[in-house]
Amino acid sequence: MNPPRPAPSEAPPLDALLERVRACTLCQGLPLGPRPLLQAGSGARILIAGQAPGRRAHLSGIPFDDVSGERLRAWLGLTRAQFYDASRVAIVPMGLCFPGTGRSGDLPPRPECAPAWRMPLLAALPQIELTVVLGRYALAWHCPGQARAMLADAVAAWLQAPGPVVPLPHPSPRNMAWIKRHPWFEAEVLPLLRERIQLALDTPGAA
Known part of the structure; x- marks a missing residue:
């Protein structure tokens, strides 16, 4: 007997996966x-790999809907409309839910999340050209060889040999002291990063 044909309204694989993730x-x-x-959109060319949503993002339902998001968009050279265009930019943090707040800021991403969802989600994003990594948990996942490296060393290594995975400090106001201590970040890293962002978005076939 032939297998049943999918109904015309059946969701594509990524849409079905996103439904399951959002119901987790x-x-x-x-x-x-x-x-x-x-x-996430199957044609996205840029992946933002952060830590976990903050309280404000949780309440609004919009990733990076805060001061950190404004700074991140400025770093990337993207408008708000470009940043929230799922056909261009995927936003998949290490932990998908707000983990709560500790003494020195938000708690780490919940450890259950990435093993359950990260590999299926990344496999459903085959067009990613550039991955922007924010924070040490995302760095350890996407650049395991640099998991123990100092952030400045990881960022400087990318500047010397720009690859498809870009480690950045988290754009939180808490990290402004780090940025002041490393003026080459804004002077050298960000202009090159913006060039790479536009190159990825201008790749033939990109939305």
Whole structure:
């Protein structure tokens, strides 16, 4: 007997996966409850790999809907409309839900999240040309050889040999002291990063 044909309205693989991800309740005891936040389109060329949504993003339902997001968009040279265009930019943090707040800021991403969802999500994004990595948890996943490196060393290494994975400091106001201590970040890294962003978006076939 022939296998049943999918219904015409059946969701494409990525859409079906996103439905399952957004319904996830794997992490128990979250202070504001589960609300997975991400953005993805199968044709996206840029991947933003952050830590986890903050409280404001959790409440609004929009990733990077805060001061850190404004700074990140300025670093990347993207307008708000470009940044939130899922056909151009995917936003998949290491932890998809707000983990809560500790003494020195937000808590780390929940450890249950990445093993459950990260590989399937990245496999559903075959057109990614450039991955922007924010924070040490994302750095350890995407650049395991630099997991123990100082952030400045990881960023400087990319500047010397720009590759498809770009380690950056988190754009949180808490990291402004780091940026002041490393003036070459704004003077040398950001102009090159913006060039690479535009090159990725201008690749034939990009949205």
